[in-house]
Amino acid sequence: xxxxxxxxxxxxxxxxxxxKKPLMxxxxxxxxxxxxxxxxxxxxxxxxxxxxDIPLFIKQIHTDNVTGASKTIFDSNWLGNxxxxxxxxxxxxxxxxxxxxxxxxxxxxxxxxxYATNKVIDTGKEIFKAGEPNGKKIAIIGAxxxxxxxxxxxxxxxxxxxxxxxxxxxxxxxVHGIAPYKITNVEVLKEIEYLQNQLxxxxxxxxxxxxxxxxxxxxxxxETIFLGVGLGSTANLELDGENKExxxxxxxxxxxxxxxxxxxxxxxxxxxxxxxxxxxDAASQAARMGARKTVLxxxxxxxxxxxxxxxxxxxxxxxxxxxxxxxxxxxxxxxxVEGVKFAKTELIDGKLQTNMNNVFIVRCDLVIKATGQAKxxxxxxIVENLDIDNKTRVVVNEETFQTSNPKYFAGGDAINGxxxxxxxxxxxxxxxxxxxxxxxx
Amino acid sequence: xxxxxxxxxxxxxxxxxxxxxxxxxxSGYQIMKAFEAGWGGxxxxxxxxxxxNVSSRYGSVNYRNTRMMGFNxxxxxxxxxxxxxxxxxxxxxxxxxxxxxxxxxxxxxxxEWEQIIKDVENAGADGIELNFGCPxxxxxxxxxxxxxxxxxxxxxxxxxVKEASNxxxxxxxxxxxxxxxxxxxxAVLGGxxxxxxxxxxxxxxxxxxxxxxxxxxxxGKGSNGGYCGPAVKPIAxxxxxxxxxxPEISKVPISGIGGIETWRDVVEFILxxxxxxxxxxxxxxxxxxxxxxxxxxxxxxxxEKNYTTIxxxxxxxxxxxxxxxxxxxxxxxxxEINSDTCIGxxxxxxxxxxxxxxxxxxxxxxxxxxPTIIEENCVGCNLCSLVCPVENCITMVKKDDGTEHITWNExxxxxxxxxxxxxxxxxxxxxxxxxxxDALKNNN
Numbered sequence: 007x008x009x010x011x012x013x014x015x016x017x018x019x020x021x022x023x024x025x026k027k028p029l030m031x032x033x034x035x036x037x038x039x040x041x042x043x044x045x046x047x048x049x050x051x052x053x054x055x056x057x058x059d060i061p062l063f064i065k066q067i068h069t070d071n072v073t074g075a076s077k078t079i080f081d082s083n084w085l086g087n088x089x090x091x092x093x094x095x096x097x098x099x100x101x102x103x104x105x106x107x108x109x110x111x112x113x114x115x116x117x118x119x120x121y122a123t124n125k126v127i128d129t130g131k132e133i134f135k136a137g138e139p140n141g142k143k144i145a146i147i148g149a150x151x152x153x154x155x156x157x158x159x160x161x162x163x164x165x166x167x168x169x170x171x172x173x174x175x176x177x178x179x180x181v182h183g184i185a186p187y188k189i190t191n192v193e194v195l196k197e198i199e200y201l202q203n204q205l206x207x208x209x210x211x212x213x214x215x216x217x218x219x220x221x222x223x224x225x226x227x228x229e230t231i232f233l234g235v236g237l238g239s240t241a242n243l244e245l246d247g248e249n250k251e252x253x254x255x256x257x258x259x260x261x262x263x264x265x266x267x268x269x270x271x272x273x274x275x276x277x278x279x280x281x282x283x284x285x286x287d288a289a290s291q292a293a294r295m296g297a298r299k300t301v302l303x304x305x306x307x308x309x310x311x312x313x314x315x316x317x318x319x320x321x322x323x324x325x326x327x328x329x330x331x332x333x334x335x336x337x338x339x340x341x342x343v344e345g346v347k348f349a350k351t352e353l354i355d356g357k358l359q360t361n362m363n364n365v366f367i368v369r370c371d372l373v374i375k376a377t378g379q380a381k382x383x384x385x386x387x388i389v390e391n392l393d394i395d396n397k398t399r400v401v402v403n404e405e406t407f408q409t410s411n412p413k414y415f416a417g418g419d420a421i422n423g424x425x426x427x428x429x430x431x432x433x434x435x436x437x438x439x440x441x442x443x444x445x446x447x
Numbered sequence: 448x449x450x451x452x453x454x455x456x457x458x459x460x461x462x463x464x465x466x467x468x469x470x471x472x473x474s475g476y477q478i479m480k481a482f483e484a485g486w487g488g489x490x491x492x493x494x495x496x497x498x499x500n501v502s503s504r505y506g507s508v509n510y511r512n513t514r515m516m517g518f519n520x521x522x523x524x525x526x527x528x529x530x531x532x533x534x535x536x537x538x539x540x541x542x543x544x545x546x547x548x549x550x551x552x553x554x555x556x557x558x559e560w561e562q563i564i565k566d567v568e569n570a571g572a573d574g575i576e577l578n579f580g581c582p583x584x585x586x587x588x589x590x591x592x593x594x595x596x597x598x599x600x601x602x603x604x605x606x607x608v609k610e611a612s613n614x615x616x617x618x619x620x621x622x623x624x625x626x627x628x629x630x631x632x633x634a635v636l637g638g639x640x641x642x643x644x645x646x647x648x649x650x651x652x653x654x655x656x657x658x659x660x661x662x663x664x665x666x667g668k669g670s671n672g673g674y675c676g677p678a679v680k681p682i683a684x685x686x687x688x689x690x691x692x693x694p695e696i697s698k699v700p701i702s703g704i705g706g707i708e709t710w711r712d713v714v715e716f717i718l719x720x721x722x723x724x725x726x727x728x729x730x731x732x733x734x735x736x737x738x739x740x741x742x743x744x745x746x747x748x749x750x751e752k753n754y755t756t757i758x759x760x761x762x763x764x765x766x767x768x769x770x771x772x773x774x775x776x777x778x779x780x781x782x783e784i785n786s787d788t789c790i791g792x793x794x795x796x797x798x799x800x801x802x803x804x805x806x807x808x809x810x811x812x813x814x815x816x817x818p819t820i821i822e823e824n825c826v827g828c829n830l831c832s833l834v835c836p837v838e839n840c841i842t843m844v845k846k847d848d849g850t851e852h853i854t855w856n857e858x859x860x861x862x863x864x865x866x867x868x869x870x871x872x873x874x875x876x877x878x879x880x881x882x883x884x885d886a887l888k889n890n891n
Binding site: 043049 | 511512788791793796797837
């Protein structure tokens with residue numbers, strides 16, 4: 007049973023979507039930082055996809071060198087502030103903290119990181135400079151974490167950078183697709199603004215790149231093009247009745263919620279289909295929006311869910327119910343959704359089989375499909391000689407992030423099929439270095 | 448039945464926990480509150496010549512998450528009227544006749560000494576403590592540590608005081624001196640009934656990085672302060688040991704001062720020969736209630752060791768504090784890591800490799816972070832066991848069978864000591880040290 011009252015005002019929305027990792031105050035940061043052991047070859051650093059020198063920045067926080075701490079963080083990860091908040095730290099740095107081996111609470115690395123970076127962002131303290139202009143230009147498609155990270159790094163190397171963004175706000179899924187109890191739009195946007203103020207990359211909003219002519223234009227003007235396009239809208243399930251009113255993709259649902267907050271009306275009964283982190287987010291958010299009953303339905307067993315355990319727990323604690331080993335076979339109702347018809351699944355000879363003799367209907371007014379996003383197939387078709395793998399991911403050189411078309415580099419969800427902000431931030435930075443290396447051969 | 452009461456050079460107190468002469472003993476109000484809380488005695492904040500104090504008086508050294516690990520002050524002796532202090536001494540003694548009230552004094556001329564001694568005796572003080580230690584402000588006027596650094600002057604003044612006083616005299620020594628024996632002996636030769644030490648150490652606890660002034664800052668400038676708190680305890684204990692082992696000086700009782708905060712500190716000071724302890728910083732940090740922990744711990748210790756009074760174990764560590772040349776060169780310990788409790792921080796590895804003797808190795812498998820002791824390289828220095836954050840994870844295990852005993856002193860007498868830089872008898876020749884270039888990351 008959901009514990010949340012339907013939010014009708016911004017204040018009520020904020021209450022229901024209270025930040026999971028609130029900002030530390032100076033005293034909390036001081037004491038938490040004092041606990042760090044400064045491990046040799048620290049496991050937290052190894053566990054961080056961007057290899058931030060975590061013991062160093064924690065020591066810097068403790069010695070009241072917050073500016074230095076922020077520099078340490080941003081030097082490895084241009085989205086250091088956002089990552090401190092949205093990273094699944096429990097399975098990354100914090101999960102690797104050696105204190106876990108002794109049942110002592112691990113260092114709250116993400117929150118310390120956020121504490122440091124938030125200080126310089128709030129005060130606007132300048133810690134970076136663009137490099138001496140080298141006369142070369144890079145075009146970046148997509149102002150998501152990968153694109154922003156690539157832009158920042160490229161600017162420090164002296165490149166002119168233009169980012170082309172289809173939407174009206176930067177930072178992609180960080181601002182459009184992450185649950186609002188994890189990070190607020192204000193937090194995301196102020197980090198980008200902070201970076202942009204110092205490094206001076208240009209973002210062209212509402213500027214989707216989707217024609218061959220546009221691409222040719224970019225190719226003529228820029229030495230290199232970086233594809234940081236992420237993924238597309240929610241993929242179709244090819245179900246009977248999927249087009250009925252009240253069937254929505256999880257990404258679209260979360261985006262609407264992030265933009266409209268309490269103005270979104272979530273009905274009483276909601277079914278969320280999927281077993282990944284996005285499904286958990288969508289279910290949790292439906293519950294926080296006051297749905298009386300939210301049911302998470304996953305086709306395989308609990309242990310096979312793609313979602314992190316803590317994400318599932320969070321959804322359950324928000325009042326979400328779960329159904330395992332069920333697969334949707336049709337959306338029922340007239341014009342509007344009235345329920346989802348499921349069939350039970352079972353594992354036979356290692357394969358998941360649908361048992362059409364065991365079919366039932368779960369009544370609901372809203373179906374949220376969290377079954378994966380479609381790829382940016384159209385764009386990939388119009389880039390010449392762009393190798394795509396069998397999962398529609400752009401193939402890149404692992405070290406340089408260069409694609410099969412040497413003029414193009416890529417990173418983020420476009421190459422990994424959908425991962426964390428921190429992975430995109432790493433890819434973008436490394437791609438800029440790859441570009442630099444290639445252009446200076 | 449445990450009896451904590453003491454008789455310190457004729458000054459009686461229900462327990463050895465005394466407040467040192469300092470801000471916590473500035474008034475009768477504070478001292479009565481302290482006696483109610485469980486303190487056995489108090490040395491009144493120094494009475495003496497008229498002074499003017501400054502605003503901004505204390506500075507501190509914080510370490511990791513610990514505040515006031517070290518503490519300094521530039522406060523002078525009492526600035527309250529002498530008459531008020533004398534009246535309050537009398538009042539305290541009326542309410543607490545069995546507690547020790549000691550008047551700390553600091554004046555200049557013989558005449559002043561004689562007068563103030565008469566005053567505090569009339570007020571009912573149980574003893575007098577001579578402040579020859581204050582290392583800031585007062586010393587610039589020829590008092591405090593200015594006296595404590597001149598054995599002859601100190602001896603003369605102790606002589607004056609002894610001649611004038613009818614109550615026991617404690618001489619409080621300054622640590623701002625190379626050989627504490629010199630002033631300790633001077634005090635005894637001057638006729639003192641007892642000694643207390645240490646007073647504070649001249650210090651600068653920090654510099655403000657904007658105004659470039661030392662803490663505590665008085666309108667853009669600072670002065671050296673007197674350092675105290677947990678950080679000074681090792682220095683205090685060493686000086687206490689020097690005095691307590693001295694055949695002449697040890698004839699008078701010694702009150703231990705310097706960084707005492709816990710029962711363990713108290714026991715350690717007593718083991719080194721102190722028969723009363725004085726506390727200030729711990730009270731300034733936590734209030735008078737801190738004595739609860741000291742008393743409970745001391746009682747527990749005495750119960751477990753079967754002691755009735757503190758005199759049963761006072762000085763018991765002194766025979767074991769010796770000169771280096773008398774240590775057994777055949778004693779051998781080697782570190783042992785408990786791989787079950789090791790959490791893999793690898794601080795032992797890096798501290799040994801960078802900071803000591805390269806006697807710990809890491810597994811080649813990067814997923815395994817449990818280090819291994821290279822026994823033939825381990826010199827038994829303890830560093831790994833000191834840096835290890837896990838209780839009892841690294842222990843130092845005795846490897847010699849205890850049958851052999853030879854000291855540097857004995858070897859010298861036998862002419863069996865290394866005489867050249869390449870002498871095999873030095874021992875370091877056989878110790879494995881990696882090649883210098885092994886330190887370089889890209890050295891294949």
